[in-house]
Amino acid sequence: MRKALLKVISAVLIFALLSAGGTTFADTEENYFKDVPKGHWAEKYIYELKDLNIIKGIDEENFGMGKSLTKGEFITWIQKVINMNQNIVLTPEEDKAALTRKEMAEIIVRELQLDGLAFESDIESVKKFLPYDDVKDDFGYISVVKDLNLMTGSNNKFNPDRAVSREEGATVLGRIYEKISKPVSxxxxxxxxxxxxxxxxxxxxxxxxxxxxxxxxxxxxxxxxxxxxxxxxxxxxxxxxxxxxxxxxxxxxxxxxxxxxxxxxxxxxxxxxxxxxxxxxxxxxxxxxxxxxxxxxxxxxxxxxxxxxxxxxxxxxxxxxxxxxxxxxxxxxxxxxxxxxxxxxxxxxxxxxxxxxxxxxxxxxxxxxxxxxxxxxxxxxxxxxxxxxxxxxxxxxxxxxxxxxxxxxxxxxxxxxxDSVQWKIKDGKIMNDIPYHPGYELIRKRMAEDSSVEKQYVFGNAYLKYHNSEDETDNIVWYENENSVTDKINMAxxxxxxxxxxxxxxxxxxxxxxxxxxxxxxxxxxxxxx
Missing domain, CATH: 3.20.20.80 (Glycosidases)
Incomplete structure (x- = not known):
């Protein structure tokens, strides 16, 4: 069971308390950040995500308003929100580097398993519908965050190379979390x-x-x-x-x-x-x-x-x-x-x-x-x-x-x-031109009883690889699991x-x-x- 479910339930309770005028952990004065002005446009998201232990301040008393958010910090935050780990590898220098707006867009898209949209073959049509005249690359990434209303620009500018402040990062993640924490209605x-x-x-x-x-x-x-x-x-x-x-x-x-x-x-x-x-x-x-x-x-x-x-x-x-x-x-x-x-x-x-x-x-x-x-x-x-x-x-x-x-x-x-799809491979070539569709009981049994099974997760989908010693074939089976279903529900x-x-x-x-x-x-x- 994914830990994200517990977070969803917690978030729903917290949002309900907030809307009803209840008191949450952040409502007590000793837990306010001194540098977050009351009524600030990011205040709501900062405290909601803080209460959920998704983000934290630069110290016990200050959030770090106006300070640049680092790449490493943002990746840590978003992986807590989406509960996915795309194995984004950063050098020590990159980890501490200030995050730019286009880099934030790229990380969001990658964590949502939407990498392919960043490399559209018809990239000219993507550029055509972007209303920003200062975007010179990363068109696909920026288009996705715009479509999802997670990041926007103003006056035909996206400001792709501008550093992201900590409050801006919290606001974007708050928008994501607020949407995916809502229960299926x-x-x-x-x-x-x-x-x-x-x-x-x-x-x-x-x-x-x-x-x-x-x-x-x-x-x-x-x-x-x-x-x-x-x-x-x-x-x-x-x-x-x-x-x-x-x-x-x-x-x-x-x-x-x-x-x-x-x-x-x-x-x-x-x-x-x-x-x-x-x-x-x-x-x-x-x-x-x-x-x-x-x-x-x-x-x-x-x-x-x-x-x-x-x-x-x-x-x-x-x-x-x-x-x-x-x-x-x-x-x-x-x-x-x-x-x-x-x-x-x-x-x-x-x-x-x-x-x-x-x-x-x-x-x-x-x-x-x-x-x-x-x-x-x-x-x-x-x-x-x-x-x-x-x-x-x-x-x-x-x-x-x-x-x-x-x-x-x-x-x-x-x-x-x-559904499920299975391909049998021998000598590097697929043996069946029409896919097999093994039942989930067979898939369960294979994973439970065969310790050599290799489980993978790409494109927002699960698949497993194993060797069948009876017919000497390597096998790949695509199937749905808890992660893939939750990711589709969250995308919706x-x-x-x-x-x-x-x-x-x-x-x-x-x-x-x-x-x-x-x-x-x-x-x-x-x-x-x-």
Whole structure:
């Protein structure tokens, strides 16, 4: 369990006391710094971080107002806040050197696992949108801290080479901590394929989407079917004993919703662009949920193009109008936008969907390659994280964009998926062009029983390396652990997104073994403040 959880709980209590007019350790006169003027713009953050033992003064009586912050001091402070250690190595001279503003931006970005954004291939576009005419390098680092509203400039100046004062450093870290210390405010989960083993987790959710229907259509036959059976190889049908998880949700006042899935493009084109197809689909959905469900989750995937985008907007508007008649909710899943020049599924109008839907679920996962080309099998395995933090950042940035994103951030849920990816390597070459997906019990067992396993953490993702003596292969397995999940949740919070969705019950690691960091369910509950 990461120590950051204890800090989060402590911070929430402290902030609550402050807002309620309570007395904290710093409120007693003997614990004030003599050189921090009352009412100073940094006063709040200095004392909050001091009370949490994150920062300290230059001596018992003085904080060091106006004095330059050193690189070494700032790295120590930020690693306490984020609870990550990027192994930033400083010489003795660098450790004591005054920290500049651009150096502070770089350290923040590196500690947030966003190094890749500092080396964008399209750096010209980054420069174009920076409003500072005095920035000559480190464009990517400065762009990130600006986007997160952690560091800003004035009068078109960032002053990248100016030394950072101790109070400025405390203020930036206070902004970070204030955001990530807020508890998760909403937790959604999906109950679908093989979820029964974790049915009791439903009671700790705010809402649950039951993945028990698939939309099927055939324009040539003027037919639309909401398939809730297991016919036609439908994995998303009502299972045996479906009433039990439904009852758990209802008994615990958890919003229960029917998830309607489709990724068949012919079906989606008919349902979204044809009046008769749209009406048939909406009528069946509303009829199905009218008595047994509190709402619906629309999960239409892999859509591209303006025609489907326009049709999807119309479909959601008409569906919402019908749902409102029965006081039913509407949640919508959307894929993340990708960094240029990568293509992505672009038929999802974030702004419009955010106005119509009650919640918007950002499916920011499964970034790894689904197959490798022959020329990628030599070394590509080292660069296939499940959820690179750079991509999570970009997805959150786009869905919260003030002009094109979801206007109400309280509607956004960042979805976390519990997949895994394994590559088998022999003689320096990957043997499998399609990744294996070992279950988390196998991953747990490997780490618990094999002392030679090497555990690594890069790109905000965990992976392990081990040798299999049975087939004489070296293996790399990318997976989620407590650290990677917490880092994604914190990244969402930095963008003002405090809602989380989980795909799916039945796959969430909840192992209590020491040293393997796989009690993810407990980590999520702690993030909720439970």
């Amino acid at each position: 909403y937790l959604n989960g999906f109950y679908a394929i093989d979820s029964y083993s974790q049915k009791d987790m439903i009671k700790d959710l705010n809402s649950v989407g039951f993945g028990w229907s698939r939309l099927e259509g055939d324009e040539s036959q003027n037919k639309v079917v909401l398939n809730t059976t297991r016919d036609e190889n439908n994995s998303f049908g009502f299972p045996e004993g479906f009433s039990e998880p439904l009852s758990i949700a209802k008994d615990n006042k958890v919003l229960n919703q029917l998830t309607v899935f489709s990724n068949d493009q012919n079906t989606l084109k008919y349902v979204l662009t044809k009046d008769e197809g749209r009406k048939k689909a909406i009528d069946q959905i509303v009829k199905k949920i009218e008595t047994s469900f509190g709402g619906v989750v629309i999960d239409f995937e892999n859509m591209k193009g303006e025609e489907l985008k326009s049709g999807f907007n119309t479909f959601l508007s008409e569906l919402k109008a019908e749902l409102n008649k029965y006081n039913k909710s509407l949640y919508v899943t959307v894929p993340p936008k990708m960094k240029p020049p990568l293509a992505y599924y672009d038929a999802y109008d974030y702004r419009y969907i955010g106005e119509v839907a009650d919640k918007v679920i950002l499916m920011a996962h499964d970034y790894y390659p689904k197959s490798l080309k022959e020329n990628e099998r030599d070394s590509f395995y080292s660069n296939t994280p499940l959820t690179p933090m750079d991509d999570i950042y970009y997805g959150l940035k786009e869905i919260t964009d003030e002009n094109t994103g979801v206007r109400d951030k309280n509607k956004i849920l960042l979805q976390i998926s519990f 919070k930095l963008f003002g997104v405090n809602g989380i969705s989980l795909w799916r019950l039945g796959t969430i690691p909840d192992y209590e073994d020491e040293g393997i960091n796989l009690n993810i369910w407990n980590e999520i509950l702690n993030a909720e403040g439970k």
